[in-house]
Amino acid sequence: MVSTKYFWRICCLLPLGLAGCTTVPSDLGRADVDALIAERGWSVPTQGPRLDALLTEPLTPDAAIQVVLINNPGLQASLARLGFGAADVYAAGRLSNPSFSAGWLDSDAVGEGTQRTLGVALPFADLLTLPARAGMAKAEFAALKSSVAGEVIATLTDAEIAFYRHVADRRVQDIRVRRATAAALAVELAARFHAAGNINDRELAEQRAAAAEAQLERLEGAARVQASRARLAALLGLSTAGGWQVELALAAPPEQERPLAELEALARQQRLDLVAARAEADVLAQRLGVTRWSRWLGDIELGYERERETDGARLRGPTVDLEIPLFNQHRDDLLVAEATLGQAVAGLTALTLEVENGVRLAYAGVNNARARVAVYRDNLIPAQADVVARTQEQVNFMLTGVFELLDVKRDELAAQEGYLQSVSDYWIARAELGRAVGARQPAAVGEPVEMESPSEDAGHEHHHNHGGSP
Amino acid sequence: MTSRRTFLKGTSVGAMVAAVGSVSAKAQDAPRSSAPPSQARGYRPVRTLNGWTLPFVMKNGVKEFHLVAEEVEHEFAPGFTAKCWGYNGSTPGPTIEAIEGDRVRILVTNCLPEHTTIHWHGLLLPSGMDGVGGLNQPQIKPGETFAYEFTLKQHGSHMYHPHADEMTQMAVGMMGMFIIHPRGGETVTIDRDYCFLLHNWALHPGTYRPDPSIMQEFDLWTFNSKVFPAIDPIVARSGERVRLRIGNLSMWNHPIHVHGVQYFVTGSDGGRWPQRQWRAETTEIVSVGQLRDIEFTAVPGDWAMHCHMAHHTMNAMGHGIPNTLGVDQTGVEAEIRKLLPGYMAMGEHGMAEHQEHTDAGHHPGPANTIPMMTGTGPYGNIEMGGMFTVVKVRNDLGRRDYDDPGWYDAPKGTVARRVSDDPDFGNPVRKT
Numbered sequence A: 001m002v003s004t005k006y007f008w009r010i011c012c013l014l015p016l017g018l019a020g021c022t023t024v025p026s027d028l029g030r031a032d033v034d035a036l037i038a039e040r041g042w043s044v045p046t047q048g049p050r051l052d053a054l055l056t057e058p059l060t061p062d063a064a065i066q067v068v069l070i071n072n073p074g075l076q077a078s079l080a081r082l083g084f085g086a087a088d089v090y091a092a093g094r095l096s097n098p099s100f101s102a103g104w105l106d107s108d109a110v111g112e113g114t115q116r117t118l119g120v121a122l123p124f125a126d127l128l129t130l131p132a133r134a135g136m137a138k139a140e141f142a143a144l145k146s147s148v149a150g151e152v153i154a155t156l157t158d159a160e161i162a163f164y165r166h167v168a169d170r171r172v173q174d175i176r177v178r179r180a181t182a183a184a185l186a187v188e189l190a191a192r193f194h195a196a197g198n199i200n201d202r203e204l205a206e207q208r209a210a211a212a213e214a215q216l217e218r219l220e221g222a223a224r225v226q227a228s229r230a231r232l233a234a235l236l237g238l239s240t241a242g243g244w245q246v247e248l249a250l251a252a253p254p255e256q257e258r259p260l261a262e263l264e265a266l267a268r269q270q271r272l273d274l275v276a277a278r279a280e281a282d283v284l285a286q287r288l289g290v291t292r293w294s295r296w297l298g299d300i301e302l303g304y305e306r307e308r309e310t311d312g313a314r315l316r317g318p319t320v321d322l323e324i325p326l327f328n329q330h331r332d333d334l335l336v337a338e339a340t341l342g343q344a345v346a347g348l349t350a351l352t353l354e355v356e357n358g359v360r361l362a363y364a365g366v367n368n369a370r371a372r373v374a375v376y377r378d379n380l381i382p383a384q385a386d387v388v389a390r391t392q393e394q395v396n397f398m399l400t401g402v403f404e405l406l407d408v409k410r411d412e413l414a415a416q417e418g419y420l421q422s423v424s425d426y427w428i429a430r431a432e433l434g435r436a437v438g439a440r441q442p443a444a445v446g447e448p449v450e451m452e453s454p455s456e457d458a459g460h461e462h463h464h465n466h467g468g469s470p
Numbered sequence B: 001m002t003s004r005r006t007f008l009k010g011t012s013v014g015a016m017v018a019a020v021g022s023v024s025a026k027a028q029d030a031p032r033s034s035a036p037p038s039q040a041r042g043y044r045p046v047r048t049l050n051g052w053t054l055p056f057v058m059k060n061g062v063k064e065f066h067l068v069a070e071e072v073e074h075e076f077a078p079g080f081t082a083k084c085w086g087y088n089g090s091t092p093g094p095t096i097e098a099i100e101g102d103r104v105r106i107l108v109t110n111c112l113p114e115h116t117t118i119h120w121h122g123l124l125l126p127s128g129m130d131g132v133g134g135l136n137q138p139q140i141k142p143g144e145t146f147a148y149e150f151t152l153k154q155h156g157s158h159m160y161h162p163h164a165d166e167m168t169q170m171a172v173g174m175m176g177m178f179i180i181h182p183r184g185g186e187t188v189t190i191d192r193d194y195c196f197l198l199h200n201w202a203l204h205p206g207t208y209r210p211d212p213s214i215m216q217e218f219d220l221w222t223f224n225s226k227v228f229p230a231i232d233p234i235v236a237r238s239g240e241r242v243r244l245r246i247g248n249l250s251m252w253n254h255p256i257h258v259h260g261v262q263y264f265v266t267g268s269d270g271g272r273w274p275q276r277q278w279r280a281e282t283t284e285i286v287s288v289g290q291l292r293d294i295e296f297t298a299v300p301g302d303w304a305m306h307c308h309m310a311h312h313t314m315n316a317m318g319h320g321i322p323n324t325l326g327v328d329q330t331g332v333e334a335e336i337r338k339l340l341p342g343y344m345a346m347g348e349h350g351m352a353e354h355q356e357h358t359d360a361g362h363h364p365g366p367a368n369t370i371p372m373m374t375g376t377g378p379y380g381n382i383e384m385g386g387m388f389t390v391v392k393v394r395n396d397l398g399r400r401d402y403d404d405p406g407w408y409d410a411p412k413g414t415v416a417r418r419v420s421d422d423p424d425f426g427n428p429v430r431k432t
């Protein structure tokens, strides 16, 4: 039997001592989440600009990210999940409340009084596992914060991609409008040729058909602009009806990419889902460790009872309830804990592989887009400009006609469209690489890609060395 | 040149080829028509328009000529060149001139990348000398030299050209003239004797080598591989008898028209015709593979001489391009210029304005391309190209003066003049 004094010491001091480890942060971990995001290259506004201030200027990619952080409704939902984690931490840091019992039992023996019993009992197993549970809850909360931060980053990445898609659509649409104009001019000219009696109905109809197709292409482009604006608006938490604009500059890709090995290492360290999964596995391993010994405890209850017997004698003293693990040693708890850990470890292995392959794929995507940009910039764009300039020279010498000139101009515009598309593909691929690596790729500032009409200055220099003299 | 010299070094003909080479180089640099022909060798030599006559060496009574088949950088007009094939540095190759009854030996060295032969078009000779590869002789492989040797049994105007991969080799310029003077002298004295070859070229605008795959849609039409205004004029003194020997190794027939005279067609590569068969013409079709001699008495003035196929007197031009005649592009032109700043509407009122634009040079054409219409005369643009030149006849010309005498100073009252600039002038009768 434990002495009374010692019992009270246990009952009062232990929970008080443990309670210190399990405080719930006042911001429910929001600052930690912000730090995780910021560590991964995304600037999180602490005392950031107000939304309406951000929207007065056309949005740059960075400004759009700020708007998402401030205004995206999904992010608020993600952050709310922190409350659940905090609740778990709180619960894990507390003992089950003690129970109090009382009884008034009358004796039918003559002359005997009522037997009065007062007791207080404390679940002791709870007390023993408390430190372990509190530790696990904290780890679990850390995992939750990683997971929430991961969700935020995914949304930011989505927004970045939506931003580039919309910019690309807008830029491409400018070109489609010019292509449609070229086709419309060809029809106008064809009508003049037809009126002069110089082309037949069929040739006129062919020009009309080509112009109509260009019109359809332009309208389809307009729809794409609407759709990508809507997608971006949703991520920005804005109405498509609002007057907000995006900056239309598309920067040329930077000179170099970071080496793949560096990115792979970065991913292993920065991918928040990987961080969360690792933490989760740690928690489960801890849980398994605790289960190994705690299952033998069963329910233990310590109590203190004070009793006044019917004869007036007073009894007092501690009580204990012990489960005897005779029929059930809670092996089921152990099996569940082992299986859960096994699952988590397998999941972690799979995720690690997925991350590594994902980085390589995204890296290949960036390099492919970059190579396409280079082909456009170094070959197709100058070649098409050359075709237009050389065709203009042929028109000058009446070697070919204006319709062919307009045709090659439209081909040149199509190449420009492809070029802009490839540049935006590059930035999207780079955002995807950021997603794969778990950290935003530093936005290298390149020269903006502009599409002036190269035919303006073309056509004077004489090219092609035609070999030596005899 | 170096490689050819190296190749021939140490051979017996080496020195001679070098000598021929230097003649050809000199002929390339100097304006050839300025050198007066001599009659020292007992005949009046021909003047090959923009061309030259190949010197020979006498060897034991045989006139030995040496032709070298090779690639040449040819200039169709100043600044307008192409890689062609020819002989001894030029296309056409040099004219071979000899006298009826001569024994000739013609060495042919092949410096081309493929085999060749020479067919002596119209000559009467042993079958084994006729030059059809595979039929009459083995082909002359690259690096080889063959000798053709025969006695000239005839006189008249003839041609030579390859008869091995003929379509390619002729398309890129391999041809030449072979003139045989009558042993007894001309029955009718000829004062000025000119010869040239008609040819066509698929030298597409902006390219530097004729395309042998083209059958009909040619880009250039030439007299002796030159286009107007780079073709030498036919110069004569008033009253002189002028002969033009015109061979056709192109793939089209060419109606050759001479202004200002009725000429006589006096012969072909079938020889000089009996006088009773001479025909008076102003236009004579020289068909593919044919040759015509025409003769006339020079009349003072500047007279056009040209093929009468209108597009053969044009340089590079579009085939089947949209017809802009009568098309008002007002308004649209400005809109197109927003997209294509260099664009200019042309041809609404005809193509005459075109020469103004191209001469001004502010709307440049493709590289290595001569404008469709060129040439400026004393009264304005001549608007010609291709197979066009001028017969320039003057009273005060020296007998051996072949220099371009400039523009004709027409006697007062003999030039068409403006009498009104009112379109409603006079009462012209119109069909109602």
Ligand SMILES: [Cu+2]
Residues within 6 Å of the ligand: B221, B252, B253, B254, B255, B307, B308, B309, B312, B387
């Ligand atoms: Cu002709």
